[in-house]
Amino acid sequence: MKFAYRFSNLLGTVYRCGNLNFTCDGNSVISPVGNRVTVFDLKNNKSDTLPLATRYNVKCVGLSPDGRLAIIIDEGGDALLVSLVCRSVLHHYHFKGSVHSVSFSPDGRKFVVTKGNIAQMYHAPGRKREFNAFVLDKTYFGPYDETTCIDWTDDSRCFVVGSKDMSTWVFGAERWDNLIYYALGGHKDAIVACFFESSSLDLYTLSQDGALCVWQCDTPPEGLRLKAPTGWKADLLQREEQDEEGERETTVRGKATPAAEEQQGKVKYSRLAKYFFNKEGDFNNLTAAAYHKKIHLLVTGFASGIFHLHELPEFNLIHSLSISDQRIASVSINSSGDWIAFGCSGLGQLLVWEWQSESYVLKQQGHFNSMVSLAYSPDGQYIVTGGDDGKVKVWNTLSGFCFITFTEHSSGVTGVTFTATGYVIVTSSMDGTVRAFDLHRYRNFRTFTSPRPTQFSCVAVDSSGEIVSAGAQDSFEIFIWSMQTGRLLDVLSGHEGPISGLCFNPMRSVLASASWDRTVRLWDMVDSWRTTETLTLTSDALAVTFRPDGAELAVATLNSQIAFWDPEKAVQTGSIEGRHDLKTGRKELDKITAQHSAKGKAFTTLCYSADGQSILAGGMSKFVCIYHVKEQILRKKFEISCNLSLDAMEEFLNRRKMTEFGNLALIDQDAREEAGVAIPLPGVKKGDMSSRHFKPEIRVTSLRFSPTGRCWAATTTEGLLIYSLDTQMLFDPFELDTSVTPGRIRAALRQRDFTRAILMAFRLNERKLLQEALESVPWDEIEVVSSSFPELYVEKVLEFLASSFEVSRHLEFYLMWTQKLLMVHGQKLKSRAGKLLPAVQFLQKSIQRHLDDVSKLCDWNRYTIQYALAVSKQRGMKRPSEPRGSEEEAGASDDDDSLHLLGRGHGDEDEDGLLV
Structure with a gap:
């Protein structure tokens, strides 16, 4: 089995913080997700996370006008120059301070970053190879407080910078004679956004208190004059002109002098109007804004989750809607002005709204709190996740989108699993219920409860899908229900501690239960649910899992060990010491070192690989380990995150944060602010003075291998991470x-x-x-050629066919290959069913995806033909004697009924569904 797994995609988190950007074609949204960046393709219904990561959470993203380059800057001031074409990092740079915003000029030759109370203009990297991609051109001073926003004129001659000191500064990108800088006041709060009008120096400024100022400039962009050089440059130019032109130069210069004297007037601004958004006087702070210069559309987002659409400069209100009850952190408009993207950092929500039709193009939201558990569907197409927020979400592995969310649980979800058919999800929760959800009708069709209220910590379903079991955290019992009737069949007692894990044997009707009482018990589901064996451990059991063939049992314990047992003989066959492989980091507030802190860490989740030769382990660390079971050695270790914005990432504390009064982490920097919005004195309507800022700790809560063996997924503090085999650059010959x-x-x-x-x-x-x-191979010779293959090569051909189904257009040709191979070699392959199972499941996943796509297309064509036949038949049955008006009315009613038939099945969309 190959272990060239690489980061493939990030699901479960769609937006954290930072600014949203549309690509130049307007069809994709670029969203910062923690220390990574995800591109949501709205046309093709796909999401893709770039294979790069910054050291801290991403603060801002600047996109070049041609859409080829992006500058990604994190909270620490480190910048990555990224090529969006080849999806790779071209250059690293450190801005030596926290950067608030970055913006490219419309001509793509320069970009400006705002840092502290200054603005710095850099030469943008070009197409040619350069020693230094970022060359500082000028540094602009003026504001007294931190700068907040940037905007450029259409001709890239000037840019404007807003500041928290309530002032707005207009700077010239060149050395203009009549515009060096211009300061604008008129606001009573920090500037949130400022925008130039199209092909003009006219300006709009918006402040946090909901005020909009309209500024008019008395000079057009063409009226800006370059400043004449002085000093030795002027003497040099004058000497060159005299040598080349002689007397003609003298006459031209003499004629130009009066004109220059007439145009000595500087650029001036005057305020035309001032408008207010908060006319009712409520405490609703403006937090984000975007402006489309071609259609004069202004979009503003507020701390209450309300957004407004206005037409400028008349300030006509178009829409006023609420998308959530949380603060809108970022707003962006695409190039055509049809779609508006909103990001809510409090909920981790990303929305794309089509304002003309008033409909959602995209509405995605991750788990509000951390994800706890996950499970793959049997064909590997879907992943279900459960979170502490009580939600159960189902994700499509191909598109990366969540297409259904179940909210029936009233407390945190502790376990999720699929049945063998793949159409039923069973979940356990701390609210005392175990629920079964149907993926055909998207509903909760079974609710299993216990006689006494209890909190369920884990759930398992047997291979037949008929028996559901759940372990209790407080009563130390295991409850068994029937999936068909929903009745409680039995309550298994015997454990003396909370149940930490349940797992059914895939081949036999045996249930393994792990508990904190340092035992693993095996229960026979056929013989009156009696205990067949009790396996004694050296420490508390945290997770238990069976090998895919059911011949081995793995248990993770609190002392960082993984023990392997033979369930038939109840004999321990081996163990792995994982304390040194966990390598936990030191928290900022820990009193002990990371080495001593690692003694209390352990693996909390286990999963066998598809072939059963390796085991995947993760837990209270940023590392995920793959061990060889038979040799009991570490095969590979993955670092799931390098984000220093999370806690327990570094082994040693930074001495710069240590003062004579203690650690700076003890001082809450955000105690007086709520997501950048200042909180006044206690007693006001907005803000919670008891809330404190904290860093989430990095950890892995659940791991699962895909049934196809091509990828594995992990629920972590960062989100749902997908790692897949990187086969493009892998040269792996066989008996060469x-x-x-x-x-x-x-x-x-x-x-x-x-x-x-x-x-x-x-x-x-x-x-x-x-x-x-x-x-x-000709299609009529496929059967002859496939029958001559040795048995060893049949599995390789099946794996290649499965991977080819995802990219190839020759669907029927590869289907014929698959059919002939299975028909000819089917009997011989039964003896190697265990090893062939991942390849067959990979094949099934690829064929099933094509079946779903083709069946939808065929259904749509069938309904369209039925509609056309119904309309033609209705019109053919009309008699000539009927009045014309009645015929049109009858035809209209028939069209309505037919259209209603067409729309059935397409109108019930989930809150996380993609509507295009």
Whole structure:
């Protein structure tokens, strides 16, 4: 089994903090997610997280006008220059301070960052190779407090900067003679946003108290004059002009002098109007704004979750709607002005709103609190997650979107699992219920309860899907229900501590239960639910899982060990010491070192690989480990996050944060502010004076391998991380010798020796050669060629076919290959069913996805044909004697009924559904 797993995607978190950006075509949203950046493709219904990460949470993202480059800056001032075309980091830079905003000029030649009370303009990186991508051009001073926002004119001649000192500053990007800088006042609160009008120096400024000022400039952009050089530059230019032009230069200069004297007037601004958003006088702070210059549309977001749409400069209200009860942190408009993106950091919510049709294009929200558990569907297409917020979300692994959210639980979800069919989800919760959800009708069709109120800590379903079991945290009992009737079948007693994990044997009707009483008990579901074995451990059991073939049991204990047992003989076959592999970090407020803190850490979740040879372990650390079960050695270790904004990330504390009065982490920096909005004295309506800022601790709460074996998922503090096999750059030949070359493979194809060519291609294991060899076989010879394959190569051919279904257009051709292989070698492969299971499940997943897509298209075509036939039949049955008006009325009613038939099944969308 290969272990070239690399970070593939981030699900479960759609927005954390920072600014949203639309791509230049307006079809995708770029959203900061912690220390990563996710691109949501709204046209193709996909989300993709870039394979890069910053040291801290992303503070701001600047996008170049052509959409090729992006500058990603984190809270520590570190910047990454990223190519969005090849999805790689081109340059690292440190701005030596916290940066609030960054913006490219419209011509793409420069960009400005606001840092502290200054603005710095840099030369933007070009297409050619450069030693230093960021070259500082000018530094602009003026504001007395921190700068907050930037905007450029359309011709890139000037830019404007807003500040917390209630002033707005207009600066020239060049050395203009009549505009060096211009300061504007008129506001009574910090400036939130400022925008230039299209092809003009006219300006709009918005402050946090909900005031909008309209400023008019007396000079057009063409009226800006370059400042004449002085000093040695002027003498040099004058000497060159005299040498080249002589007397003509003198006459031209003499004529130009009076004109220059007439145009000595400086640029001036005057305030035309001042408008207010909060006319009722409530304490609703303006937090974000965006302006589209072509259609003159202003979008403003407020701390109460309300957003307004106004038309400028008349300030006509178009819409006033509420999207949530949390603060809107960022607003962005796409290039056409049709879609508006909103980000709410309090809920982790991302919304894209089409304001003309008043409908959602995208509405996604992660778990409000941390995710606790996850489970893969049997075909690997879906992932279900449960969180401390009581929500159960189902994610599509291909698109990366959540398409259904169940909110029936009233407390935190502790366990989730799929049944063997893949259409039923069973969840346990601290609210004392176990619920079963149907993925066909998206409803809760079973609710299992206990005779006495109890808190369930885990859940498991047997391979038949008929028996549901859940472990109690307070009564130390295991409850067994029937899925068909919903009745309680039995209550299993015997444990003397909280139940920490349950797992059914995949091959037999045996339930394993792990508890804090240092035992694992095996219960026989057939023989009156009696205890068959009790396995004694050296420490408290935290997780338990069976190998896919049911012949081995793995248990994670509190002393950082993983113990392996033979469930038939009740004998321990081995153990792994994982304390040194956890490598936990030191929290900011810890009194002890990280080395001593690691003694109290352990693995809390386990999962076997698809072939059962390796085991995946994670827990109270930022590392996920893959161990070889038989050899009991560490195969690979993954660092799931490098985000220093989380706690317990560093092994040693920073001495700069240590003072004579203690650690600076004890001083709450955000005690007087709520998400950047200042809180006045106690007794006001907004703000909670008892709330404190804290860093979440990095940890892994659940791990699962995909049934296909191609990827694995982990629920962490960062979100739902997906790691998949990186097969593009992997050269992994099979029984290769010097006789196998690409030239000999193609020579065998020309000689129509297809079997030998395909076998040599699989030994070389190059994807393009494999595709060329398989597609060279005529369709009527597929059965003959597939029957001549050795048994060892059949599994490799099936894996290649499964991966080809995802990218190839030759659907029928590869389906014929799959059918012939399974028909010819089906009986022989039964003896190796355990090893072939991941490949078959991968194949099933790929075929099922095509089946869903084609069936939707066929259903739509069938309904369209039925509609056309119904309309034509209705019109053909009309008699000529009927009046014209009645015929039109009858036709209209028939069209309405047919359209209602067309719309059935497409109107019930979830709050997390994608509406395009």
